[in-house]
Amino acid sequence: MAEGNWTRVSEFILMSFSSLPAEIQSLLFLTFLIVYLVTLLGNSLIILVTLADPMLHSPMYFFLRNLSFLEIGFNLVIVPKMLGTLIAQDTTISFLGCATQMYFFFFFGVSECFLLAIMAYDRYVAICNPLHYPVIMNPWTRAKLAIASWFPGIPVATVQTTWLFSFPFCGTNKVNHFFCDSPPVLKLVCADTALFEIYAIVGTILVVMIPCLLILCSYTCIIAAILKIPSAKGKHKAFSTCSSHLLVVSLFYVSLSLIYFHPKSNNSPESKKVLSLSYTVMTPILNPIIYSLRNNEVKNAFGRTFYKALGLRDCIP
Numbered sequence: 001m002a003e004g005n006w007t008r009v010s011e012f013i014l015m016s017f018s019s020l021p022a023e024i025q026s027l028l029f030l031t032f033l034i035v036y037l038v039t040l041l042g043n044s045l046i047i048l049v050t051l052a053d054p055m056l057h058s059p060m061y062f063f064l065r066n067l068s069f070l071e072i073g074f075n076l077v078i079v080p081k082m083l084g085t086l087i088a089q090d091t092t093i094s095f096l097g098c099a100t101q102m103y104f105f106f107f108f109g110v111s112e113c114f115l116l117a118i119m120a121y122d123r124y125v126a127i128c129n130p131l132h133y134p135v136i137m138n139p140w141t142r143a144k145l146a147i148a149s150w151f152p153g154i155p156v157a158t159v160q161t162t163w164l165f166s167f168p169f170c171g172t173n174k175v176n177h178f179f180c181d182s183p184p185v186l187k188l189v190c191a192d193t194a195l196f197e198i199y200a201i202v203g204t205i206l207v208v209m210i211p212c213l214l215i216l217c218s219y220t221c222i223i224a225a226i227l228k229i230p231s232a233k234g235k236h237k238a239f240s241t242c243s244s245h246l247l248v249v250s251l252f253y254v255s256l257s258l259i260y261f262h263p264k265s266n267n268s269p270e271s272k273k274v275l276s277l278s279y280t281v282m283t284p285i286l287n288p289i290i291y292s293l294r295n296n297e298v299k300n301a302f303g304r305t306f307y308k309a310l311g312l313r314d315c316i317p
Contacts, residue, residue, distance in 0.1 A: 009169040016085035016178040029086040042288025043068035059137040071284035098180040106157035115149040117211035120218040
């Protein structure tokens with residue numbers, strides 16, 4: 001296409017769920033608002049409690065605290081704008097705003113991929129090598145692993161976002177999604193994107209499949225170790241600790257893979273939106289519910305922190 005026919009895009013229009021009736025959009029707004037507030041509250045409480053309660057200063061809760069930070073960031077990047085498109089029909093987003101949203105979406109998403117793999121490794125060490133667990137997962141090692149999980153998000157987000165937004169955009173500026181994700185924005189580009197699509201697929205393999213394989217290897221060893229535990233109670237306790245993590249991992253990785261292995265696939269945009277909701281809205285709220293509310297240590301810590309906050313130390317169970 002000749003350069004004269006290119007349209008200089010200064011803003012995008014997020015189509016979000018505009019194809020649905022207004023009544024349905026209002027219901028979605030109320031639902032997502034509740035989920036959003038519960039997500040922020042639940043993950044914030046996890047951070048505060050795991051910092052305040054000495055009983056939760058183990059490596060497992062250190063990584064859980066990092067996960068809560070990521071989930072809060074993930075939600076703040078996506079959900080507020082989505083709520084605006086539902087209730088106020090504020091569907092426009094500036095060129096820079098769209099690029100910024102995409103950058104932090106990839107940053108938090110990639111970091112979460114690697115953090116989930118590190119959490120699986122932490123469970124592997126705790127179950128398969130319990131006697132050396134405190135030595136292996138010492139504070140310095142924990143800090144290095146946390147940094148290692150957060151760092152890959154920076155180069156991936158920088159390359160992906162800078163490269164995509166360096167393309168010329170022509171024709172419509174309507175993004176058929178509820179946030180500035182790579183595949184729907186890519187469809188607005190009026191240039192050859194073959195090389196970028198190859199990069200996107202290779203990048204997906206690196207940041208999704210490699211951590212996923214590490215998780216599978218960790219859980220293969222964990223399951224083998226659990227089967228060797230003589231008591232049924234011990235097996236149940238070990239498996240219950242890992243099953244929650246495995247459930248969240250499965251939902252997160254499967255939905256990501258279905259979308260990003262084929263950035264220009266012909267799948268229905270509505271089906272992609274539903275898949276995106278699973279890891280942008282549902283997974284963050286599962287973090288406090290699955291990892292914490294089913295965990296007696298965390299529930300007891302909530303109680304202790306609550307009594308301390310009220311000055312009722314004598315009532316702490």
